Amino acid sequence: MKVLSTLAISFIAIAAPAHALSESETNHSFANTKILPSGVSSVDGQLESESVDFYTFSSFDPGNLFTVEVNSQSFDPLLGRLNDFGKILETNDDQSDNNVLPILTGKIPATGNLNLAVSGLRDINLIGDHFESGSYTLSLKTFIFPSSSTNATLVNGSFETGNFTGWSTLGSTSIETATFNSEPTDGTSQALLSTGGATFDDSITEKFLGLKTGSLNNFGKGQVTKGSTIQQIFTAKAGDILSFDYNFLTNEVLSPINFSDFSFVSISSSSDSSINSLLELADVSNATSTTSLTEFFKETGFQTFSFKLPTTGTYTLGIGVVNVGDTAFDSGLLIDNVKFTSVPEPSFGLLEFSALALLGLWKKTYPKYNTFAKKRV
Structure with missing residues (x-):
């Protein structure tokens, strides 16, 4: 069941409709x-x-x-x-x-x-x-062109609000439940991005995600036509593990002209310009399961993507799905359980306590060396 319709875009102003x-x-x-x-x-x-x-x-x-x-x-x-x-x-x-x-x-x-x-x-x-x-x-x-504000931490990663709160969206996006015939991996909701409906071309998608012109074509799949994306900006610490579950779905068939629709993730940091990753999640060749009960013929089944954040700072996460070569057959991407797992900082108090405990044990075990040490002092 779709509980959010196509073009759920954050921070937009839609022109007031006039009478027909x-x-x-x-x-x-x-x-x-x-x-x-x-x-x-x-x-x-x-x-x-x-x-x-x-x-x-x-x-x-x-x-x-x-x-x-x-x-x-x-x-x-x-x-x-x-x-x-x-x-x-x-x-x-x-x-x-x-x-x-x-x-x-x-x-x-x-x-x-x-x-x-x-x-x-x-x-x-x-x-x-x-x-x-x-x-x-x-x-x-x-x-207006959608933009994103920075969240103090990653929010609404499992879309349990029933909408895209915390995210900016571009294209054909919706919130789905288990009635879509694919079970969410966390909670009762999941996001669906589709290449069918109100989708946007590669140049607009790249601008939305802050990618260089031609980045999506550089995957070598062919000429990217149109697609849909979501984006969130948040702060995180060095060593945190960013992860999410995804299921790539498609009606496209691989052929000699190779219209290989694909899904992707982009991760960049405004705090460190050297962090700028654009990675493929899955394409038509990976959708080997032909028993999909969704509106698509084939799927990969849910997989997990993970990425270790190298520095502390502000990160932009983008996830998308695009058509390649044509717009004749749709592909989609289900997303759920977007999160980052924080690595706890070392506690000096705990280390100090452990060191003192070990020293006390050493003194009890070797008392004669303690006496010697005191005399030397």
């Missing part, structure tokens, strides 16, 4: 795109067979993130995004393996405008090559 406008039936070409007034974030339309509806959402803050989706109960829509010259930037038909309604995500360009097109099934060239028709709603949400 109705489309104009003259907007069947990019040259005649319907320019929506400033602040409008929703429009109701009626798609005709062999036609495309074009819209321009205007006056949004450049650099903010967005999600835009089409909802229809009467036909299978396709959603496209274009630049200011009408060139197609991307299209989406199904937002996930379990949802045929389209969605697009990204960053508001410098112009503050988004050019969008609504068409029918498989019309990837946006020329009206379809026979779909019916009513729909096109909806846009914008929000």
